[in-house]
Amino acid sequence: MSRPSLQTVGEAAFARCDRVSAELLALTYGTFVRQLLLDYEKVADVNAQLDAVGCNIGVRLVEDFLAKSKIAACNSFAHTADVIAKVAFKMFLGVTANVTSWSADRNTFSLLFDDNPLAEFTELPEQCPDLWYSNVLCGVIRGALEMLNMKVGCTFVRCKLRGHDTNEIRVSLHELLAEQPPQADD
Amino acid sequence: MAVYCFYLFDRTGTCLCYYEWNRSRSLQDASDDQKNMFGMLFALRNFSVKLSPDPAKGVPTFFVTDVYALHYFETPTGLRFVLITSHDCGSVDVTRHLTDIYAEVYVEYAIKNPLYVKGSKIDYELFLSKLDSYVRSLPCF
Amino acid sequence: MGLQYLFVINKAGSLIFDRRLSENAPQLSPNDCLHLASTFHGMQLLVQQLSPEPSDHGFGIVTLETESYVLQAYRPETGVQFFVTADLKTENLAAFLRDVYVIYADYVMKNPFYELDMPIKVDRWEAHLKRLVDKYNNRVNV
Numbered sequence: 001m002s003r004p005s006l007q008t009v010g011e012a013a014f015a016r017c018d019r020v021s022a023e024l025l026a027l028t029y030g031t032f033v034r035q036l037l038l039d040y041e042k043v044a045d046v047n048a049q050l051d052a053v054g055c056n057i058g059v060r061l062v063e064d065f066l067a068k069s070k071i072a073a074c075n076s077f078a079h080t081a082d083v084i085a086k087v088a089f090k091m092f093l094g095v096t097a098n099v100t101s102w103s104a105d106r107n108t109f110s111l112l113f114d115d116n117p118l119a120e121f122t123e124l125p126e127q128c129p130d131l132w133y134s135n136v137l138c139g140v141i142r143g144a145l146e147m148l149n150m151k152v153g154c155t156f157v158r159c160k161l162r163g164h165d166t167n168e169i170r171v172s173l174h175e176l177l178a179e180q181p182p183q184a185d186d
Numbered sequence: 187m188a189v190y191c192f193y194l195f196d197r198t199g200t201c202l203c204y205y206e207w208n209r210s211r212s213l214q215d216a217s218d219d220q221k222n223m224f225g226m227l228f229a230l231r232n233f234s235v236k237l238s239p240d241p242a243k244g245v246p247t248f249f250v251t252d253v254y255a256l257h258y259f260e261t262p263t264g265l266r267f268v269l270i271t272s273h274d275c276g277s278v279d280v281t282r283h284l285t286d287i288y289a290e291v292y293v294e295y296a297i298k299n300p301l302y303v304k305g306s307k308i309d310y311e312l313f314l315s316k317l318d319s320y321v322r323s324l325p326c327f
Numbered sequence: 328m329g330l331q332y333l334f335v336i337n338k339a340g341s342l343i344f345d346r347r348l349s350e351n352a353p354q355l356s357p358n359d360c361l362h363l364a365s366t367f368h369g370m371q372l373l374v375q376q377l378s379p380e381p382s383d384h385g386f387g388i389v390t391l392e393t394e395s396y397v398l399q400a401y402r403p404e405t406g407v408q409f410f411v412t413a414d415l416k417t418e419n420l421a422a423f424l425r426d427v428y429v430i431y432a433d434y435v436m437k438n439p440f441y442e443l444d445m446p447i448k449v450d451r452w453e454a455h456l457k458r459l460v461d462k463y464n465n466r467v468n469v
Contacts, residue, residue, distance in 0.1 A: 059304060060297045066261055067289035073262045075242065147263040190379040209379040219377070226373040233366045234393055236359065237332065237412050239351045243395035250390045251374060253382040270379055278392060 006082050010090035013069045017091060022117050029118045033133060043130045050132070054139020055146075062144035065091065077173055078102075080150070081109045084141065084171075093117055101170075108172040116160070116167055124161045132156040138169060149177040187326050190254060190270040192317065194292070196305055197264025199224045202296075203308045205317055207327075227258065227266060250276035259284035265292070275326040283324055291316045329464040331396060331412040333427070333456075334360070337444040338406030340368030344447040348460050351414065367410065371400075390420075399424060407431070423463050430455045 004012075036046045065071075069087050074080040078099075085097040089111075097113035118134045132138075138154040145152050153172045158164035194203040201220040213219050230246060238244025248257040255276030257269045267284040295313040296302050302310065321327060331352035335344035342364035347355070355363070371387030391398040392415070399420035400410040409424045409431075434452040435441050441449060 062263055063261070063265075063288075063297045064293050066263065067285075067293045070285075073242070149264075211379055211381055222373060223377055226370060226377060229366055229370050229373075233363060233370065234391065234398075236355070236363060237353065237398070238393060238395050239331065239353055240395045241353075244393050246391055246393050248392055249374075249388045251378065251382070251388055252384050252386045253378050253380045256374075272380075276390070 006086035007090075007096070009069060009071065010087040010096065013087060013091045014094060016068060022120065025117060026120050026122070029136075030122060033131075037128065037131075043128050046128075047130075047132050047135050050135035051139040051142070054136035054141075055143035056139075057136070058140035058143025058145075059147050061092070061140060062147045065144070077106065077150075078109075080145070080148075081111075081171070085111055088144075089113065103172075108170065110157070111169045111171065113167050114160075119161055122161060129162070132159060133161050134159070134167070141169070141171060146177075151175045151177060187275050188272045189275075189321055189324065189327050190272070192270070192287075192321065193220065193223055193266075193268040194308075195220075195224050195227070195266040195268075197266075198305070199228075200305060201307070202265075202305075203314075203317070205314065205321075207321065223268070224266075227268065230258075231260070247278050247281045248276055255280075257281040257284060259288065261288060267292075269321075271326055280324075280326055283320075287317065287320060291320055329414055329417060330423070330460055331414065333411045333460075334364055334367070334409070335427075335431070335447065336364045336368055336408040336410075338408075339444065340365050341444070343445065346456070348411075349464075352412065367400075368408065371402075371408070401425065401428065403428060419463070419466075423459070426459055427456065430459060 033046070033050070036049055037043075040046050040049060065088055069091060071083055071087060074083055081099045085099045089095055089097045094117060095113055095115045097111040099109050100112055101110040102108070116134055118136070122133060124131060124133065135156060138156060142152055142154045151174045153174055155170055156168070157170050158166060158168040160167055188208050190209050191204065191206040193201060195201055199221070201224070204216065204220060230249075234246045235241050235244035245260060246258050248255055250273050253273055255271050255273050257271065257276075257280045259267045259281055265288070267287055269280060269284055271280060291313065295310065295316050296308050297304075299310060299313070302308065308314075329351075330348040332355070333344075333346045333348060334342065337343050342361050345355075345360040345364070374387045375382065375385050386402060388398075388400055390400075395415065396412050397415055397417065397420065398410055398412045400408065401421065401424035402408045409427055411420060411424060411427075413420055430452060434455055435447055435449055438449055438451075441447070
């Protein structure tokens, strides 16, 4: 029996998940970003807050992901990239991403995706050209991978809201954290 | 056939949950017992992986002694689920129940509870009662 | 299908014999084996201490299963410990270890030149052990 492809696993996991209205998600997220812009005047601070919020989501979401998708541990960073793109993106956003632009040392890759349910009805105003609207996604990926002992940097490099042709997130592995033995109480 | 107790540890060794159904030897000191259990599991896991022809599949699923059976499941995020039963229940089927406890009890009632601080002891009635009723429904209980 | 690795540990917890019995078994260095043996010994004590029920025999792990192999352990009253790893679904491991113990009692213990608790370097023990292992592997593969 051949192992099901990641695509199939992703679709099966997506089918098992509860659905929520896309409009409700887009509106809730949009209101949240607007409020952050009012609270923090600088756009760079808003980007940082979105990343931090995403990180808090990611550290919890990873458990839901592992429990529902039943994926076993990944044996390489490339495998991790494929799982994020084909299974995690599908399960939580309903879209699949493509993994491209690997660096020579195989420690950095890009996730490309066209559809983004968070930004379906959004148009960025002229006052915030530097805003990465969906930066929460970068935080989620970073938080989730940290729980799996991988320290990564994760940033948007292209966003359709900014006029680019597609959405691109660049993920870079900084270090693998080793398992710590329990502290001895002597 | 009986289920004695359940432990849940995170990767730092903190015992997030200890639940007891049946245990003749009462605990002198719960935190000592939990530290010893985590230490033993850590050593057991490394020992077991070292001896495995395939290190990716070397993590123990269960072991049996003359008196009890210990079933073990760990997640890639470092959570360790442990169920201690009587020795006649020792089987990989019981270990599979631990994956259900992860998906249906821990993720649903701890992780998705916004008031729960990750890495702290899970003291929520709903979580504990779901855990209790799930384990009581098992055929080995 | 078959046996993978055999270890014999003295009552102080030191390794006195180890033998790789199959190509499937991992390659372990002498240091690895020493370390595994002493870990096993310490772990058995902890496993007994952590028992939720009182025990008559004070044994420790008898059987351990993982996704890729099983481990069977045997400890007679004298305190020497035997443990063997084998492919999943290998049967009769408990009987195999009892047979190993019989060979140990005959060709190691009854050998007047074998120093107690020291590493076993006895040819007749090795020969009988090899015969026993072949017999078990053949029985399993038939």
